[in-house]
Amino acid sequence: xxxxxxxxxxxxxxxxxxxxxxxxxxxxxxxxxxxxxxxxxxxxxxxxxxxxxxxxxxxxxxxxxxxxxxxxxxxxxxxxxxxxxxxxxxxxxxxxxxxxxxxxxxxxxxxxxxxxxxxxxxxxxxxxxxxxxxxxxxxxxxxxxxxxxxxxxxxxxxxxxxxxxxxxxxxxxxxxxxxxxxxxxxxxxxxxxxxxxxxxxxxxxxxxxxxxxx
Amino acid sequence: xxxxxxxxxxxxxxxxxxxxxxxxxxxxxxxxxxxxxxxxxxxxxxxxxxxxxxxxxxxxxxxxxxxxxxxxxxxxxxxxxxxxxxxxxxxxxxxxxxxxxxxxxxxxxxxxxxxxxxxxxxxxxxxxxxxxxxxxxxxxxxxxxxxxxxxxxxxxxxxxxxxxxxxxxxxxxxxxxxxxxxxxxxxxxxxxxxxxxxxxxxxxxxxxxxxxxx
Numbered sequence: 462x463x464x465x466x467x468x469x470x471x472x473x474x475x476x477x478x479x480x481x482x483x484x485x486x487x488x489x490x491x492x493x494x495x496x497x498x499x500x501x502x503x504x505x506x507x508x509x510x511x512x513x514x515x516x517x518x519x520x521x522x523x524x525x526x527x528x529x530x531x532x533x534x535x536x537x538x539x540x541x542x543x544x545x546x547x548x549x550x551x552x553x554x555x556x557x558x559x560x561x562x563x564x565x566x567x568x569x570x571x572x573x574x575x576x577x578x579x580x581x582x583x584x585x586x587x588x589x590x591x592x593x594x595x596x597x598x599x600x601x602x603x604x605x606x607x608x609x610x611x612x613x614x615x616x617x618x619x620x621x622x623x624x625x626x627x628x629x630x631x632x633x634x635x636x637x638x639x640x641x642x643x644x645x646x647x648x649x650x651x652x653x654x655x656x657x658x659x660x661x662x663x664x665x666x667x668x669x670x671x672x673x674x675x
Numbered sequence: 676x677x678x679x680x681x682x683x684x685x686x687x688x689x690x691x692x693x694x695x696x697x698x699x700x701x702x703x704x705x706x707x708x709x710x711x712x713x714x715x716x717x718x719x720x721x722x723x724x725x726x727x728x729x730x731x732x733x734x735x736x737x738x739x740x741x742x743x744x745x746x747x748x749x750x751x752x753x754x755x756x757x758x759x760x761x762x763x764x765x766x767x768x769x770x771x772x773x774x775x776x777x778x779x780x781x782x783x784x785x786x787x788x789x790x791x792x793x794x795x796x797x798x799x800x801x802x803x804x805x806x807x808x809x810x811x812x813x814x815x816x817x818x819x820x821x822x823x824x825x826x827x828x829x830x831x832x833x834x835x836x837x838x839x840x841x842x843x844x845x846x847x848x849x850x851x852x853x854x855x856x857x858x859x860x861x862x863x864x865x866x867x868x869x870x871x872x873x874x875x876x877x878x879x880x881x882x883x884x885x886x887x888x889x
Contacts (some may be wrong), residue, residue, distance in 0.1 A: 474697040475853060482689040482826065485720055491721040495678055501715075501726055508706040512715055512724035561854075582854060599858045608758050611854025612696065613830065619862045633863035634873050637687060640796060640825025642776075643857035643866030644813045646835040649847035650856030 462489050462626075465523035465550065468496040468513045469543075471533025475612045476560040477511070480527045483619025486635045487627050489567040492579045493672075497543060505531045522553045525622075529615070530561025530580035530581060537566050544570040556605050556622060564608040568593045576603040580609035582652045583667050595672060613650075618622045676703050676840075679764065681777075682710040682727045683757075685747025688718045689826045690774040691725070697833025700849045701841050709734045711757060719745045732762040736767045739836075744775025744795060745830070751780050758784040770819050770836060773830035778822040790817040795825035796866050797881050817867045823827045827864075830855060832834035 464484050466477050477494075482517035485492040489555040496502055496513035502511050526547070537543055539586070547570045551557045559567050567573055568591035576594040579585065580603045588595040599610045600618045609618035649655035680691050692706075699706040710716055710727035717724050740761070742888045751757055751791045765771045773781050778794040781787050782805035792807040793815045795798065802809040813877050814832045821831035834855070838846035863869035 478692045510726035613855040637869045641827040655851045
C-alpha cells in the first residue's frame with residue numbers, strides 16, 4: 462500500500478506530518494513524499510525543510526494521496542502539471558485526502574465537485590466557489606474523498622482512515638503508539654470555542670494571507 | 676527568542692513537529708533545526724528526511740531547547756559531543772524540553788537528576804536509573820525542565836509552554852491557528868484507556884526495540 466504525501470513550497474508541516482505519523486504505521490505501508498521535483502521544500506515559516514524523495518512522474522499509482530495545506534496552497538490553484546498529476550493518480554487511488562487548505566487544491570483540480578468537504582476554518586467559505594459543499598465537521602468522508610479541517614486535524618483523519626483500512630484494533634494500536642491522548646491546556650481549538658476576540662482577530666489578520674492580497 | 680530543535684537519525688517526526696508547530700508561532704520566535712552536522716536526517720521509518728540547517732557549534736545560546744525522541748535515541752545515551760552540547764546550551768536556556776524518549780537523552784546527559792519527568796509510556800520505567808522521577812502526567816514542568824509523554828504530547832507541551840512564555844491569549848490564538856480541537860475516533864491514547872490486549876501487545880512488541888535487544 463503506497464501512501465503519497467505531496468510537498469510544495471510553504472506547506473504547513475503538521476498538515477503533512479499528522480497523516481504521515483498515523484498512516485505510515487499501517488501494516489504494509491510504504492510512504493513517499495512527492496513534489497514537482499525531488500529535493501528540499503521549505504515550509505510556511507521557512508525554518509524547516511522536508512525532503513521530497515520522488516518527483517511527480519515517479520509516483521503513478523499511490524493507494525492513498527495526501528495533500529497538505531499551508532500558505533503555499535495559493536500558488537497551486539491554477540490548472541497545470543500538478544493538477545494533471547493529482548487527477549491522474551486520483552483515478553487510481555483508494556483514498557484521496559487533504560488536510561487544511563489542501564482541500565482547496567483538490568477542489569481546484571476538479572475532484573470535489575458536489576462533494577461534502579472541509580478545510581481550515583478560515584478557508585471554509587472558499588469551497589463553494591470551487592464546487593464543494595463545506596461542512597463544520599473535523600474530518601469529512603465523502604466516498605473515497607477524505608478532507609480534514611485545519612493543521613492538527615490530520616491526526617484525527619489519519620486515525621479514522623487507519624480504522625477504515627485496517628480495522629479498529631490496528632488504529633487503536635497506532636493511537637497508543639503515538640500516545641494520542643490529547644490534553645490541550647486550553648479549549649480554544651475551534652472558532653466556536655475560542656474567545657470571540659481571538660477568533661475575530663485571526664479572521665482579520667488572515668484575510669490578506671488567505672486571499673493573496675497584500 | 677531562539678528555539679533549537681535537535682535532529683538525529685531515526686527521530687520520530689511528530690516528536691519534533693508538535694513543539695515546532697506551536698512554539699515557532701510565538702511572536703519573535705526564530706526556530707532552528709540543529710544536529711551534529713548540517714544536512715538531512717532520516718526519521719524512524721526512513722521514509723522522511725528533515726533538514727538540519729545548523730550544526731551544534733552554530734547554536735550556542737538558544738532560549739528553548741527541544742529534544743525529540745524516537746528509536747534513534749538509543750544511539751545517544753553515552754556521554755560525548757552531543758551531551759556536552761546539551762549541557763552547554765542548557766546552562767543558558769530559559770526552557771529545556773523533550774518529547775517522548777528525548778527525556779532519556781536529557782536524563783543521560785545529567786540534566787534531570789532528582790527531577791520529575793515523563794517519557795513515552797513504554798519508556799517511563801527507564802527514567803529512575805537515569806536519576807529522574809517518572810510521573811504519569813502528559814506534560815511535566817519541573818523548574819525550567821519540561822518533558823512530554825509520547826509523540827503527540829509535544830503539541831500539548833508546546834501550547835502549555837507558549838502560555839507560560841507569551842500568555843494565554845497568544846497560546847489560544849496558536850491553538851486556534853492550528854485548529855487543535857482534537858476529536859480522536861478512539862479513546863485509546865494511553866495504556867490505561869486502550870484495550871488491555873493492545874497495551875499488552877505493544878509492551879511485548881516494543882521490548883526489544885526500547886532496549887536495543889535483537
